[in-house]
Amino acid sequence: MNARAVTAGFxxxxxxxFADPQWIIPSLISPFLMTMVMIFISSGxxxxxxxxxxxxxxxxxxxxMWASSLFSSSSSVSFDRINGTFEPMLGSGTRIIYVLAGRxxxxxxxxxxxAFIVFAIAELMFGTGLSLDRPFLFFxxxxxxxxxxxxxxxxxxxxxVLTRKGGTIATVLEYPLYVFSGALIPISLLPGWMxxxxxxxxxxxxxxxxxxxxxxxxxxxMGMSIVAxxxxxxxLSIVMIVISYFVMLYVERKVLEYGTATRY
Amino acid sequence: xxxxxxxxxxxxxxxxxxxxDKIAVDGISFDVKEGEIFGLLGPNGAGKTTTIKMLSTLLxxxxxxxxxxxxxxxxxxxxxxxxxxxxVVSGGERGLYYRLTARQNLKFFSDLYGIPKNERDIxxxxxxxxxxxxxxxxxxxxxxxxxxxxxxxxxxxxxxxxEVLYLDEPTIGLDPExxxxxxxxxxxxxxxxxxxxxTTHYMYEAEELCDRMVILSQGKxxxxxxxxxxxxxVSDTSVVHILTDKDPAEALKTLESDSDITGIMTCMVGGRxxxxxxxxxxxxxxxxxxEAFRPFGIRTIGLDEPTLEDAYIRLTGGxxx
Numbered sequence: 383m384n385a386r387a388v389t390a391g392f393x394x395x396x397x398x399x400f401a402d403p404q405w406i407i408p409s410l411i412s413p414f415l416m417t418m419v420m421i422f423i424s425s426g427x428x429x430x431x432x433x434x435x436x437x438x439x440x441x442x443x444x445x446x447m448w449a450s451s452l453f454s455s456s457s458s459v460s461f462d463r464i465n466g467t468f469e470p471m472l473g474s475g476t477r478i479i480y481v482l483a484g485r486x487x488x489x490x491x492x493x494x495x496x497a498f499i500v501f502a503i504a505e506l507m508f509g510t511g512l513s514l515d516r517p518f519l520f521f522x523x524x525x526x527x528x529x530x531x532x533x534x535x536x537x538x539x540x541x542x543v544l545t546r547k548g549g550t551i552a553t554v555l556e557y558p559l560y561v562f563s564g565a566l567i568p569i570s571l572l573p574g575w576m577x578x579x580x581x582x583x584x585x586x587x588x589x590x591x592x593x594x595x596x597x598x599x600x601x602x603x604m605g606m607s608i609v610a611x612x613x614x615x616x617x618l619s620i621v622m623i624v625i626s627y628f629v630m631l632y633v634e635r636k637v638l639e640y641g642t643a644t645r646y
Numbered sequence: 647x648x649x650x651x652x653x654x655x656x657x658x659x660x661x662x663x664x665x666x667d668k669i670a671v672d673g674i675s676f677d678v679k680e681g682e683i684f685g686l687l688g689p690n691g692a693g694k695t696t697t698i699k700m701l702s703t704l705l706x707x708x709x710x711x712x713x714x715x716x717x718x719x720x721x722x723x724x725x726x727x728x729x730x731x732x733x734v735v736s737g738g739e740r741g742l743y744y745r746l747t748a749r750q751n752l753k754f755f756s757d758l759y760g761i762p763k764n765e766r767d768i769x770x771x772x773x774x775x776x777x778x779x780x781x782x783x784x785x786x787x788x789x790x791x792x793x794x795x796x797x798x799x800x801x802x803x804x805x806x807x808x809e810v811l812y813l814d815e816p817t818i819g820l821d822p823e824x825x826x827x828x829x830x831x832x833x834x835x836x837x838x839x840x841x842x843x844x845t846t847h848y849m850y851e852a853e854e855l856c857d858r859m860v861i862l863s864q865g866k867x868x869x870x871x872x873x874x875x876x877x878x879x880v881s882d883t884s885v886v887h888i889l890t891d892k893d894p895a896e897a898l899k900t901l902e903s904d905s906d907i908t909g910i911m912t913c914m915v916g917g918r919x920x921x922x923x924x925x926x927x928x929x930x931x932x933x934x935x936x937e938a939f940r941p942f943g944i945r946t947i948g949l950d951e952p953t954l955e956d957a958y959i960r961l962t963g964g965x966x967x
Contacts, residue, residue, distance in 0.1 A: 390757035394743065394750075401745035401786075466740025470802065473704050474758035475729035481758065635722075638706045641660060641699070 384480040391484025395454070398461075399488065410499060413446030417500045420445070420566075439504040440592055444565035444585070446496030447528045449556065454489030455535035456552030458482060459542045469643050472634065479630040482539045483623075486532040493528045520595035523612070527588030530615050533622035534559065534585065540630040543637060564589050569603060584618035587611045650810060650841050651678035651701065655710035658696050670696040672865035673710065678843060678858075683836050685852045685859030686845040689962055692862040694845035698812045701843065702734045714810060730759060733808040735799050737815035744788040748779050748798050751787060752805055759806040766805075773801040777831065793824035800831060811835060813844045817851060829855060849955040863962040873954050880957040883924045885909075886932045887950040890919045891943030897921075900938050909959035918945060924956060 417439065424438035459482070462468035471478055538555065545551065560566040562576065563585040569577065580586045581604070590603040591611035602611065637643050654675050659667040671693040678684040686694045699705035701712055703719050712719045717728040742751050749770055756766040774783045777797035787795060796816065803811060813832065817825040832855055836842055846852055852859055853873050861869035861876065869876050888894070894912065901907050901923055907930075910923040919942070924930065932947050939947070952960070 384760070386757045386760050390754050394746065394754050397750060398743065398745055465743065466736070466738075467743060469704055469736075470734070470741055470755065471758065473702055473729050473732075473734060474755060475726050475806070476758045476760070477726075638704065641658075641696075641705050643704060 384476050387476045387480035388484040388487070391481035392488045393484075394481075395458075395485040395488040399492070410496075412449050413442065413496045413500045414503055416445045416449075417442035417503050421504065436597060437593065439501060440589070440596055441560075441565045442504070443497035443500040443524070444527065444531075444563065444589055444592075445560055446500050447493035447524075448531050448559050448563075448565070448585070450493040450496050451486070451489045451528075451531045451535035452538065452552050452556055452559075454485060454492070455482070455539035456542055456555075458485050458539050463643075472637070472643055477627075477630065478543070478634065479536075479540065479627055482536055482630075486536045486539070489535060490528045490532045493531060494525065497524055497528065516595045519608075520592065523588060523591040523595045523608075526612060526615055526619075527585055527592055530584035530588045530619040530622075531559075533619045533626065534583070537622055537626040537629060540626050540633055543630070543633045544642075559583070559585065562586065564603070582618065584615045584622060587615035587618065591615060648680055649677040650680040651676075651684075651712070651714050651843070653677070653697075653701070653710075653712045656697070656700060656707050656712055657709045658693075658700060658705065659708045669865050671700070671707075671862075674860070674862070674865070674867050675710075676860050676867065676870060678841060680841055681836070681839055682857040683832070683842045683844055683855050685856035686843060686862060687847065687849075687852050687859055687958060688845075688862035689847055691864075692962070693865040694862055695814055696865075697862070698734065698814050698843065698845060702732055702812050703729055704734075730806055731808060732810040732812070733803040733806055734812040734814065735803040735816050737796070737818035739792060739795055741799055742787045742795060742802065745786055747784045747786055748774060748790075748801075749783045751798065752801060755802050756805040761805060769805065769807075773804050776804070776834075777801045778827070793820055796820060796824070796828065797831075800828070804835075808840065810841045810843070813842060815845055815847070817846070817848065825851075849953070849958055853954045861958060861961050869957065869961040876957050876961075877952055877954060880924075880952045880960045883952055883956070883960060884930065884949040885922050885924045885952050885956050886930050886935065886947075888921045888932070888935070888939050888947045889915075889945040890921065890939055891945065892941075893919050894921055894939050894942040897935070897938040897942060901935070909956055911955065911959070922950070922953075922956065924952065924960065 420438040420442040459468065462471060471481060561572070562580045562583055564580060569580045569586060572580065587603065591608050593600045594602065594608035594611065606614070655673045656671055657669065657673050658671040659669050662668050674697065686697060688694050696705065700707050701714055701719060703725050706720060714728060715731055717724045719728070743754065746754065752770040752773060753766060756770065761769065774780045777800055779794060779797055779801065782790065782794060787798065790798065800816070817828050820828065829851060832842060832844065844855060856873065858872050859870070859876065860867045869879055898910060898912065898921070901910050906925050907923050908925070912919055912921045932949055936944065936947060
């Protein structure tokens with residue numbers, strides 16, 4: 383573990399983030415639009431209230447978090463390629479995965495901000511009467527879900543080292559996670575063959591835990607309790623980090639083999 | 647002095663879609679001694695940058711081997727140790743975070759090298775002073791001129807105090823004054839004991855800085871040694887030297903159509919046009935071309951000893967960039 387490189391990646395991403403005004407799009411405008419869409423669809427044109435709307439708001443929050451994580455992870459390596467900073471980073475004697483991890487942590491923070499913006503929009507602008515049963519537990523589950531989303535983002539950013547089409551692939555990857563994680567619609571409503579995909583994704587269990595903490599009544603994923611949800615989410619996130627590490631080692635080797643570090 | 651870099655039959659091929667593999671570096675071998683400035687000369691596409699990338703562990707060779715500071719460049723177990731002891735400066739605008747300040751850039755890369763924080767802050771200040779950017783240290787790089795960016799590139803490459811520094815065309819596209827300041831900087835770095843590998847296609851730069859060099863052409867070594875030795879390689883050739891008042895463009899067309907004539911160069915010196923060329927078949931007769939140059943006002947005409955540039959053009963077969 384290289385904490386200096388993780389911190390450096392975090393700081394660098396933070397400075398770049400605020401220096402580029404387009405951060406507002408994935409961080410504020412996109413969650414705002416998503417929340418509106420989710421609330422109106424869920425309310426079915428009737429009064430905006432009740433657990434169904436709360437579920438929609440939670441979904442909107444996850445969408446915001448994932449948008450942030452994916453935007454950050456897909457642009458991270460592409461940006462370095464275009465900027466010509468990928469090679470100096472690669473040659474620096476530290477594993478790039480640590481820098482990417484730092485950047486993912488930054489996107490976690492921004493993702494959390496997105497989620498709370500969604501909740502604030504729902505509460506203040508639409509008056510959804512968002513009342514949480516267990517606020518502290520809810521905050522913890524949101525944090526855990528966001529970290530879990532970031533580990534998926536970390537794996538994706540590792541894979542993006544091999545490709546120059548990060549942005550395009552990111553667009554394609556945005557929606558599957560909404561579906562598979564249960565953020566958009568409950569996993570139980572998905573066709574049976576999709577369930578295994580949902581079960582191996584940490585965020586699915588994080589979303590389930592969020593619902594446990596926020597909704598007065600909730601039937602857990604595969605009948606699991608909130609404690610089991612948290613444990614599985616954390617375990618799968620750790621597995622994702624380990625996979626990302628080894629994928630990155632493989633990808634770095636391939637980049638040196640193909641000579642594609644400067645292509646963009 | 648011991649050899650700090652040993653290159654043996656190093657080859658790098660690239661796959662090109664629907665075409666045969668492109669051989670960028672074709673079985674080159676050379677050694678670099680500790681503390682020297684070693685030149686890799688050659689026209690664009692000669693394989694200089696590919697060689698630098700392999701020696702700096704940013705590209706695997708297709709075959710052959712190389713050792714830098716005793717480390718095999720392809721050994722994954724030791725590659726991180728090697729990377730911490732070397733660094734690369736690339737010419738051009740890219741390679742820095744434009745929305746970060748000069749100091750933030752240096753701190754970021756220092757952190758990647760794991761430089762202790764106290765040492766990092768002191769070193770960043772020293773490096774900014776070394777490259778003359780102290781006053782611009784807190785300005786975003788996007789507001790820098792090209793020369794300032796290049797100086798910051800050098801500072802970035804020194805954050806880990808490397809023992810071996812690769813400079814890949816560090817003065818490309820810079821004005822003469824900035825180029826000179828960068829050459830002075832390179833000399834200072836060499837004086838401080840660093841081993842420097844310099845790629846360039848500016849012959850005066852190589853002549854001024856390099857202790858020894860290899861000349862690459864189409865991925866192969868076509869010449870090696872000190873400046874004097876490389877000149878000796880073409881000592882059988884004398885160079886015709888004609889100084890004219892006007893631009894002898896028309897006369898050059900006649901020379902270019904003569905397959906026996908090679909290495910034609912014209913540059914303006916003190917308001918006059920200095921043309922040089924040599925003959926493939928041996929010592930040329932300068933007066934054979936007097937007639938063609940007369941309309942342009944000949945000031946002097948005669949034979950000269952070949953310069954490094956003449957040797958370079960002869961050895962690379964007069965490849966144009």
